[in-house]
Amino acid sequence: MDRRQADAGHHRLTQRSLWITGAALVAAALPGAAFAERTEDDKGTFSLVVENDSLSSGADRNYTSGIKLGYVGRDVPRWLDRAGGGLVRAVSNSDPDFWGLAIGQSIFTPEHIDQVPAPPDEHPYAGWLYAELTLAAEEDAPAGRAPRYLDIYELTFGLVGPSALGEQAQSGIHQILGAPEPLGWDSQLHDEFAFAFSFDRRWRSLAISTQGLEADLVPSAGFSLGTLHDEVRVGLTARVGQRLYREYATGPARVRPALASLDYFAGGELSWAIFAGVQGRGVARNLFLDGNTFEDSASVDRKPFVADFQTGFSISAADWRISYSYVWRTEEFETQPTRQDFGVLALSWRY
Template sequence: MSRMTAAPMLTINPGVIHPGRRIAAILIGMLLLAPTAAFAAEKAEKGILSLVLENDLFYNTDRNYTNGVRVSWLSAEDKTPEWVLRLADKFPLFPVGKAVRASYAVGQNMYTPEDITLRDPPLDDRPYGGWLYGSVGLIAETGQRLDQLELTVGMVGPASLAEQTQKRVHSFVNADEPRGWDTQLKNEPGFILAYSRSWRSLVAESLLGIPFDLTPHAGGALGNIFTYANAGLMLRYGKNLPLDYGPPRIQPSVPGSGFFIPRHGFGWYLFAGIEGRAVARNIFLDGNTFRDSRNVDKEPLVGDLQFGIAITWRNLRLGYTHVLRTREFKGQGDRRDDFGALSLSLQL
């Protein structure tokens, strides 16, 4: 069956940085990636352009997962390529007879040890690592369920350009120079095949006269970059709840999506989510697959707690997420990771 188509200054190890300047610098980097998505937008009458920035600058730290940038394009229902529809027909977990959209993305992640001023960081601290990638995927949404399948390919190591990106941004905002990139992971091509399913439940329920819904999810990823199984739950609570599954995030994370259908007029919602992951492979902790490199003993179980707010108005959705992540490796001690995620999705 075929498918239908005077402000305080923040201190960071130990340089003084105004957070606004640093955010501006990273947004400039995001604009360097934007032409790919913008080109896709020009080719489609409708679709959703999403930009995501994840960074620990919001919590005055510069360590572990320190920065992620992703630009994505989600096609309109009637603009889905035929090859995507054929692929969806062959994938047994996708619902039959529902509209399928294609997704395309480019992004860069960055990982560093705790003290970036050291040329030779401790061997029991997270190694330097970067991940430059492109993704192609498909989603199917039924009104009650969202299926997402995505293949990501890219490069780890110097070819990821993470060293150049961090050094240029830190130079621009007069932050500490990261000096240990000579110890980063070696060049290695990588891939991730990820699938997730989210179910909207208790839809149109209300608490104190305000609607809410719950969205359980489950899925997993397979590849030499990440291999894990994940499951969790998200709660949304607000006015004029759009049909969506939370703001988009950069994996691994509580899954959101660029997909959204706004209600008429202004809308908002608060959200909170939790996820547990059983991790079999994380190259940024385990080190290179076929070459000697720095590595640490990873934690096999990792948990994320997140909460935030999203607003919708006409064809726009803006979201902010605060993420608390349990420790990912033994040498991390009792220090969890805190970082923020800004997202902007625009229907075009």
């Protein structure tokens, strides 16, 4: 058996093991009542998020694809409350109100995917396969007053490198679509377990309502620490629509790094929102640009400041919501010739 056959067998086994592990995590984490008859207050939100440059410019470059499947609910499992509830109470002065679990995969490539070896001054090839645990708490406000802020705590962990199956995912999609085959994956980042802890606070402020329309501004601030990302961030989102109070997010679900959101919404009558937001990040580390933590690998010179701008819409009715965002991101490394843009499509279902 040659090396390619051996590697293919290894990756198929790794893929099967990871999906089995992910399914086991979901089954273990969801409370027993999750698939029983639910009341309106008990319902959680399942979401599928797809971020891809084909949803905007269509060019494979830098951050080219992200997909995330997640669940957010109110019935916080006892094991998760024991693990992280103390931190939430100490910082937010409130019990956890929401919890979440997600699994996802992100893919990064250079702009010229037809070159072998991959261009050294372009974004390194990298795959990222991960799981994400979330706890969130609203301010414990007095009776008669709405909470002024929402805190989100996230632990993200997973695999970077060949075992993250980025090559297989991109090559498979390109084969189905008849797109050019990416040729430089032999230079991707090496296998590494990576993690990051993230905290974000979002304030509800300047909410107004007139003639059936509502509008608000939602400032946010947060940070991430770990081998995956080290960064601090501030952001601001403006929204206009109807029944904005049904949303517990500053927009649709996103894949980090992004304007953080809690993909939870209240069902019922038709509601909609048009939004625009900006986030600035001071970045001290980005594994996908700086390269592997403990061994030499492909890398580029990272820029210390990055900004995201996004605009889009969301529509929800009964137990369904769909949203679309257009995102453009300033240059993340010194030899990046232009900013990046990509689209985000999110479908959510309450159950």
